[in-house]
Amino acid sequence: MNAAATPPAESPAEPPRTKRDLLMAMAGVSATVVLAAFDSTIVSTTLPRVAEALNGMALYAWVGTGYLLATAASILIFGRLGDLFGRKPWMLLSIAIIALGSISCGLSQSMEQLIAFRTLQGVGGGMMIATAFAAPADLFPDAKERVRWLALVSATFAMASGIGPLLGGAATQALGWRAAFFISPCAAIVAMFLLVRYFPRMRPAGAQSGGRRIDWLGALLLVIAVSAPLAAMELGFAPGGHAHPMAALALAVAGIAAIACLIPYERRIAWPIFPLRVIAQPEPQLLNIASLAVGAVMFILIFFSPLLLQTQMGYTPSEAGLLLTPLVAAIPVGSIVSGYLFPKQTEPQRLMVFGGCLLAVGSLMVLTFNADSPVIWILAAFFVNGTALGFLLPNLTLFMQMLSERRDVGVASALVQTTRAIGSAAGTALVGIAIARSSVLDGVRMGLVFSAVLALICAYLAHRVKMKNVLTRQAARRNA
Structure with a gap:
């Protein structure tokens, strides 16, 4: 560069x-x-x-x-x-x-x-x-x-x-x-x-000098690179006669072309809209792959668990909503516990490893649901999943911020949110296809097995992210 x-x-x-x-x-x-x-x-x-x-x-x-x-x-x-x-x-x-x-x-x-x-x-x-x-x-x-x-x-x-x-x-x-x-x-x-x-x-120092420029072309390419593949999934996998395979293919090609143009262009300009240094090292790459997996699992659970509860277990929509409440309510529990434990960790990536393994356990607990499952078991399964997500969601953002330079904190945080959104769309689309090709029960069960596998992959990726060295460098800078 x-x-x-x-x-x-x-x-x-x-x-x-x-x-x-x-x-x-x-x-x-x-x-x-x-x-x-x-x-x-x-x-x-x-x-x-x-x-x-x-x-x-x-x-x-x-x-x-x-x-x-x-x-x-x-x-x-x-x-x-x-x-x-x-x-x-x-x-x-x-x-x-x-x-x-x-x-x-x-x-x-x-x-x-x-x-x-x-x-x-x-x-x-x-x-x-x-x-x-x-x-x-x-x-x-x-x-x-x-x-x-x-x-x-x-x-x-x-x-x-x-x-x-x-x-x-x-x-x-x-x-x-x-x-x-x-x-x-x-x-x-x-x-x-x-x-x-x-x-x-809190304007960045030197912002008043006028030397900064908005990368309009890079922004346009970035919009196409992110939105075109997502729109392609929506159009390509829409139910019934609402699918438009050719339009989806055209959008997918446009997204790939935008990515191919964006990368070399962003390397050449002084103020890129997406500085590639944010993902130049292995650790940010691993975190964003993990974010894709977490987004997929989270939305598979949120979107398809109520479907399982209603169509296969006989609960009404309002009852299914109440049973799903621990999934959302437990996220703050996991986040708070993770925040309490983080300062005590010499290798804080272990918190994400634990969260990934716990999310796999929670997905398998939901997989065991049947018409005879007691309510306490259903509530416990969703509580486990929510707690696991609490160990993952804030740490994905925090780790990306820690791995990035101060000038790139915003785009690094945004990248995690974006990859999670892409994972969410991909996960729901894949399970939707499975349901359309088989049945609600079989499709959701395949999605839950997929979720457990993705959660374990997330745990493995987190294990490979070495945050100990980052904490050591930051402590050295504070003491200097």
Whole structure:
């Protein structure tokens, strides 16, 4: 890589120093994460009624697809822009986009309008995830202190994701489906106030010099590289007559071509949108492969366990939702325990190894479900899986931040979120194919076996990530 392509590392401005300042700043980040979780999940229980009211059942799937594609395509871009220009402006802008998009969704008069506004919200959601999960790195340079706050952020996101569908369903039941879209704007007011008032403006040093440029071509190639393969999976594996194999093939080719053009282009420019040094070493590569696996397992469990409970075990949708609650509720438990244990570890990757093995055990526990399975066993299985995810999700982000240079923390964090999203889409698509080719029971069971294998692969990859040396180097820098 030439000299022009490796600008000097720059440190952000000093974070707030008092405990109260730090607490209130993180309260703003947590409120932002709550908004992101509400935005992505609150529509799930209202969408059938929305589609019926707008006479748009044929376009039902694209409400979710548009949002997910926009989110996945924008995370990396805004993670990098946060590194270049500071994170606070992007967090504030994301709140505004989500709030305005949600209001527009609530006022939609057609399914096409709803899809357009949800896609706009997806851009805001990607912007928010990219910046909010990287913000603790600005406030807490010490990884041993940061891990507890990352655990809090992950726990907040998980809990809000579980509450979102309940709030959406309650609002729809009481006031109609349009009311559900006005919950996020109310949460946005709180997040906006806390960020404006308490989160510091921490622009990277030297950002005011004007030497930084936005890599527009790289951003375009990156959007195509991420979104085209995901759209190809949606179109290629859609159920019934909704599949479009040729369009899916064209999108897949476009994604591969974009990747082939992106890599050499990003090596040549001074301020790439995706600096390849982020994944130049083996450890970040292993972590992102592990993130793919974790995303696949997590969404296989979330999407297909309720299907198993309802179609094969006779539970109603509301009963299945209650039985699945420990899967979400236990993620904060695992995150908090992991955050407590992390400072005591000389080789913290062992926490992820444990999480991967525990996730494999949990997947096999779900595999044993049958019509005679006691409720306590079902709850225990989902609790085990949720706890395992709590050991994995925050550590994937934290380890990527620790392995990256300070100037690349945002894009490194965003990369983990992006690979997890890609893994989620791939995992659900593969299990969907298995169900379509066999039966619900056989397809879900194949998916659970696949999940157990992926979880063990994640544990093996984590074992190969040597974090001891990273901690030693960071301690040496602090003592110098």
